[in-house]
C-alpha cells in the first residue's frame with residue numbers, strides 16, 4: 001500500500017497530504033535539532049537509571065504503608081539524578097500538577113511569609129491555591145501573603161521590579177516556565193537561570209520554585225541545572241512519557257523536598273510511607289520513554305505552526321522560533337475554525353475517534369471551552385490534544401502526541417476538516 005492510500009483510508013486527501021509534505025520538507029533541520037536534544041536527554045535518563053542500578057525487583061508492587069519500598073525510593077533517586085537535584089518526591093499520591101505545586105508551596109511557606117510570582121499571573125488553578133481567588137484552605141487563609149511582578153510586554157523579566165519587590169518577608173519565588181494558556185512567550189531555561197541569579201543576589205536564602213509543567217526534556221537542561229531550589233510537574237504530561245496513569249514530582253534541595261514529603265503525608269512520616277500500588281513499571285518505563293515522546297510532540301508543534309503560518313494564521317510561537325515547551329497556540333479567527341480544527345484532532349485519535357468535540361461551559365472560564373482529546377489516560381496532555389475557550393481571538397492550544405506520526409496525522413486531519421468547511425485554501 002502506498003502512503004497516499006494509507007492516508008486516504010484515514011480521511012486525508014491527496015491535496016492535504018501534498019501540502020503537508022511540502023511543509024515538512026522545509027522542517028528537516030528543525031527536526032534534526034529536536035532529535036539531537038532527545039538523544040542527550042535519553043542519555044541523561046539512561047545514565048541515571050544505570051547509576052542507580054535499576055533492576056527487576058524495583059518494579060514490585062507494595063500496598064498498605066509502603067514501608068521499605070525500594071522501587072519507589074530508587075525511582076526518586078533516578079529523577080533526582082536526571083534533573084541534578086539532591087532529592088526528589090515522585091509519587092502516585094500526588095494526584096496532578098496543581099497538587100504537586102500546592103504541596104511545594106504550602107510545605108515551604110509559613111504564616112507571615114510572602115510568595116512572590118515573578119513571571120506574572122500563575123496558572124489558573126493556582127489562583128485558588130494561593131488565594132488570589134478566595135478559596136477554603138488557600139495559602140492566604142493561612143496568613144501567607146502574595147505579590148506579583150508581571151513580565152514586560154515582550155515577555156522578558158522585569159529585573160528592576162523584581163529586585164524592588166523582594167523584601168524581608170519574601171520566602172519563596174514562583175516562576176512558571178510554560179505560557180500555559182496565556183498568549184505570552186514561554187521562558188527559556190537560560191532566561192529562568194538569569195532571574196534565579198538575580199533573585200539570589202538580592203536574597204541568597206530565598207527559595208526559588210519553578211512550575212516546570214510542559215517543559216521537561218524540551219531543552220537539554222532544566223531550571224534545576226541553573227539554581228532552582230524546586231522544579232515541579234505532572235506525570236500525565238512530559239515526564240510520564242504517556243505511560244504514567246497518575247502522579248506528580250517535586251525535585252529539589254533535600255531541605256525543600258523533605259518538607260514537601262512531610263506536607264504530602266504527615267509530619268514525622270515524610271517519604272517513608274506511600275505504597276506504589278503496582279504503578280512503578282509504568283512510572284519507570286514512562287520516564288525512560290519521555291525524551292523521545294517529547295521529541296515527537298515537539299515535531300508536531302513545529303509542524304502545526306508551520307502549516308497554519310503558511311496559510312496566513314497567527315501562531316505562537318512562530319514556526320521558526322526556538323521551543324521551550326510543547327504548547328502551540330494557533331489563532332483560527334472564528335468559532336467555525338476552532339470546531340473544524342478540533343474535529344480533525346479528535347478524528348485522528350486512537351480512542352474516541354468517532355466523537356465530535358463541542359464547546360461546553362467549564363468552571364473558571366468566562367466562555368465555553370472546546371476540547372479534542374482521545375487519550376488512553378484521562379486528561380493526559382502529553383497525548384495529542386487541542387483545546388481553548390471559544391472567544392476572540394479563537395485560539396486553540398495544541399499539544400502532545402505520543403508519537404510523531406500520530407501528531408502528523410492529527411495536523412493533516414485538522415487541515416482536512418478546515419478545507420472541507422471552506423475555511424482554508426491550499427496554495
Ligand SMILES: *Cc1c(COP(=O)(O)O)cnc(C)c1O
Nearest residue numbers: 096097098123178180211213234
Ligand atoms: C498543567 C499545568 C498545571 C497544572 O497541572 P494539572 O495537572 O492540570 O493540575 C500547572 N501549571 C502549568 C504551567 C501547567 O501547564
